[in-house]
Amino acid sequence: MAEVAVFGYGTVGSGVVEVIDKNAELMKSRGADMHVKYVLDIRDFPGDPNSSKLVKDVDVILNDPEISVVCETMGGATFAYEYSKKALEKGISVCTSNKELVEAKGAELMAIAREHSCSYLFEASVGGGIPLIRTINDALTAERIDRIYGILNGTTNYILTKMDEDGAGFDEVLKEAQEKGYAEKDPTADIEGHDACRKIAILASLVSGKKVSWTDIETEGITNIDTEDFSYAKELGCSIKLIAMCDFNEGCSARVSPRLITADSPLNCVKGVFNGVLIHSDMLDDSLYYGRGAGKLATASAVVADAFECVRFAGQEVGRGWTDEALKLNDPGDMKGRFFVRVDNANADEAADKLGAEKVIKHDKESGLVSAVMSETEFKKILEGLAGVIKFIRF
Ligand code: NDP
Ligand code: HSE
16 A cells, blocks of 8 residues: 655645545556555644644654655645655655646656656646646547647636626625635735646647747736726627637747637637647647636646656656756747737727727727737837827737
């Protein structure tokens, strides 16, 4: 039997314990016999059924020769990094949901794992319970992936869906997402797009084999989206989603921003905490991945599936990652698309003319225009010369 330790007994960590407890027999029948021996946390959990497993000193776990797998669900890139590194150096595999750490130190931790014949796996770090990493690593190995485009943050998709469908207020829905355990400890990472950005950086690194840094990706969150935007979106037959994308057609371009998504896109139907990701590759064409992008059991399931792999392939490294060599991204100004622009009525005709607008929606005091296809640089240059612009959203 493989003894497992869980670092961090919060939303995901408590889910990991629950999944292993509930499905231990099933997983045993499939080839991996697992048992949770320790749970590390700084907090006390009086009356919790697993309180006998709780420890506060990480060395108790790292010095126990019975431990072969750690599930790191603490979050952050300081203690989680230190503890994960120490575990790997002892030949203990680490499975994590911590995208901040995977994005920042993934290459280094995977190299340490390789050196010590164990694994650093991170399925749950992108797309919650959706098996995206394994799909890219295993199922799509005969494919040249040229584009990834999708909804990679459950909290913001939950907020946008509630604002759109129920007319709910931003702050009220964010609070709900926090109560449901979807949001990051500091939800700024969700609403400003940093979390989705780290996830697309991880996917771009996996596809390219080189390190893509999230700080190199132009990112815009959802805090500027308001009810008027949803009203225009409806009139255009669209929804508004926070989209993370990377494109490998010529070099690598990447961006995170809110976008208007047309009704014929499968991403239009991705609602609430669900994530949806379209991968385009040369042989398969489009493939779509959909499921819960956050939440206790969905995320924990992905962490435990990684632990299962580590147990089944004990003594060897499982998975494929990337090196520390940096991948230089293309100038984001070269990316082409259409833009939805809100402008006051006094300047709407001029804006429509200069932007080659195909469609104009008139409201009381302002209008919404959809521009012709152009590069970001071209668009911003035109925008600088226009008066009365309220905002723009990408298509
Ligand atoms: P929580 O805050 O619910 O859980 C983290 C737990 O770890 C807390 O109990 C925390 O204690 C504890 N902890 C923090 N630092 C230490 C430490 N140094 N030593 C011991 N225990 C520590 O977070 P989540 O479960 O939501 O998230 C965990 C990770 O998973 C994060 O990286 C997150 O981004 C990621 N993730 C989360 C998802 C979700 O749906 N929630 C989905 C996918 C990934 P305290 O509260 O006192 O700080
Ligand atoms: N806060 C993240 C989200 C958790 O809402 O998607 C899952 O990574």
